[in-house]
Amino acid sequence: MSSASQSSWEPVRKVRTYEQVMAQIEQRMLDGLLAPGDRLPSERELSQLLGVSRPSLRESLRVLEALGIVDVRPGRGPDGGTVFVGRPGGGFTILLKMQLALGHFSDTDVLRTRLMLEEWAVADAARNATVEDHKALRGILDQMDAMELTARDFNRLDTEFHVRVAESTGNSLASYLMSSLRTAIQRRMIDAYERLADWQETAKTVRAEHREIVRAIEERDASRAVDLVRRHINDFYEVEPFTGGTSRPTR
Amino acid sequence: MSSASQSSWEPVRKVRTYEQVMAQIEQRMLDGLLAPGDRLPSERELSQLLGVSRPSLRESLRVLEALGIVDVRPGRGPDGGTVFVGRPGGGFTILLKMQLALGHFSDTDVLRTRLMLEEWAVADAARNATVEDHKALRGILDQMDAMELTARDFNRLDTEFHVRVAESTGNSLASYLMSSLRTAIQRRMIDAYERLADWQETAKTVRAEHREIVRAIEERDASRAVDLVRRHINDFYEVEPFTGGTSRPTR
Numbered sequence: 001m002s003s004a005s006q007s008s009w010e011p012v013r014k015v016r017t018y019e020q021v022m023a024q025i026e027q028r029m030l031d032g033l034l035a036p037g038d039r040l041p042s043e044r045e046l047s048q049l050l051g052v053s054r055p056s057l058r059e060s061l062r063v064l065e066a067l068g069i070v071d072v073r074p075g076r077g078p079d080g081g082t083v084f085v086g087r088p089g090g091g092f093t094i095l096l097k098m099q100l101a102l103g104h105f106s107d108t109d110v111l112r113t114r115l116m117l118e119e120w121a122v123a124d125a126a127r128n129a130t131v132e133d134h135k136a137l138r139g140i141l142d143q144m145d146a147m148e149l150t151a152r153d154f155n156r157l158d159t160e161f162h163v164r165v166a167e168s169t170g171n172s173l174a175s176y177l178m179s180s181l182r183t184a185i186q187r188r189m190i191d192a193y194e195r196l197a198d199w200q201e202t203a204k205t206v207r208a209e210h211r212e213i214v215r216a217i218e219e220r221d222a223s224r225a226v227d228l229v230r231r232h233i234n235d236f237y238e239v240e241p242f243t244g245g246t247s248r249p250t251r
Numbered sequence: 252m253s254s255a256s257q258s259s260w261e262p263v264r265k266v267r268t269y270e271q272v273m274a275q276i277e278q279r280m281l282d283g284l285l286a287p288g289d290r291l292p293s294e295r296e297l298s299q300l301l302g303v304s305r306p307s308l309r310e311s312l313r314v315l316e317a318l319g320i321v322d323v324r325p326g327r328g329p330d331g332g333t334v335f336v337g338r339p340g341g342g343f344t345i346l347l348k349m350q351l352a353l354g355h356f357s358d359t360d361v362l363r364t365r366l367m368l369e370e371w372a373v374a375d376a377a378r379n380a381t382v383e384d385h386k387a388l389r390g391i392l393d394q395m396d397a398m399e400l401t402a403r404d405f406n407r408l409d410t411e412f413h414v415r416v417a418e419s420t421g422n423s424l425a426s427y428l429m430s431s432l433r434t435a436i437q438r439r440m441i442d443a444y445e446r447l448a449d450w451q452e453t454a455k456t457v458r459a460e461h462r463e464i465v466r467a468i469e470e471r472d473a474s475r476a477v478d479l480v481r482r483h484i485n486d487f488y489e490v491e492p493f494t495g496g497t498s499r500p501t502r
Contacts, residue, residue, distance in 0.1 A: 014325075018313055022345075029352035036353055055306045062269055062310040063317040069349045074265075088355045094273075095342050098320045101280035102287055104339045109424040116425055120367045173360040174367055177428060 021060035036086030067091035096184035122225035124169035133168035151193040272311035287337030318342035347435035368429040373476035375420035384419035402444040
């Protein structure tokens, strides 16, 4: 017996109806028969075409919706229906939030992964950012200078800044990873900020460090940008040593 | 009017039943009331507790299952039911596959992101890998030396090798990102290998490069390991220039 035939055996696993539906939809995407902007047939029609019950079909559609692969729009008119989306949505953020809540990844892993992604992002942004990118980054920093911001709004702009740096690399997959991770931990970061005795003091440091990072990106100095962002993220943990708890901000 | 009250307004968005169910489950995880190994009440009981129909509840459960957050086991006995899992599952791979099929990310982005993750992985593995990690890596390379392997099995071991490198870093989140991406593109990589006139020739180069990478990791030489893995991944694209098609292997 040749090893090729030996190696072809695989353990049998029960495949659920919704998985079969999703596999067919995925195959149609790969075959180029489904593209962003395309609509699925109505639930009634599609359940007949696939030979599955409507509740089973609806389970598949909910999975696709939760993953951010389709957008389910109300109504039966030309604007209604299940439409394939053209840009990555919130699916990975939803997944990461739950994985973090279940403790699949430690706080240390989150911090180390953020360092990896952020260091890559500033280095690549220093190499690839355009003048428009520089302007956009400075625009966010100007908004962050407003003294009357709440901790929540300050944090939202903080996230926007870091995601915009990643977008300046021109690599939409890596910036998707970063923005998903950042958004998944945002609630915890805001909580941590709000617990700080004087978050405005911390905000001052953050503002100054962001300006330096943008300057390094504008001067196309990748290695300085990396050093700055590493210090920027590690700073908080050096002042308040990392304890592995769930309530640490991971700015 | 203070800016705090201005900033609290948010656009109203229709929240679906399954999203509300998922939000409650997530909150219970965050409150420490649901942990890996825990079971959800039966569908009948849970739909009553939440005041939702059983089809609606089942939609939420399917989403959690597809994300790899729960494992739905058949039967009503002590082994049956909906159980929260303790390790990250295939959810991100499923998502990435669909996003790639829809063209949310370009092949160039996939290649650049793989380079980022793989370079980080070998550098961190060179710093942190244990003697057990070294042995496991050599064990995979020994299996890859078997001459009678099919392209498919060779590729599977190739993925196993790269994922094992990432696991040697001790950072489970970053290695989850890498293994998910690698698994999402595996089908395409196998197809491309099988189309090569002589994939055994390519396999020889891959084998030799893997040995060199492991040697650099064992010698704790992070910068050499990074250079080697960068060349290892870029090699194919230099021989056959990157065309942006969907059929290129991205070893």
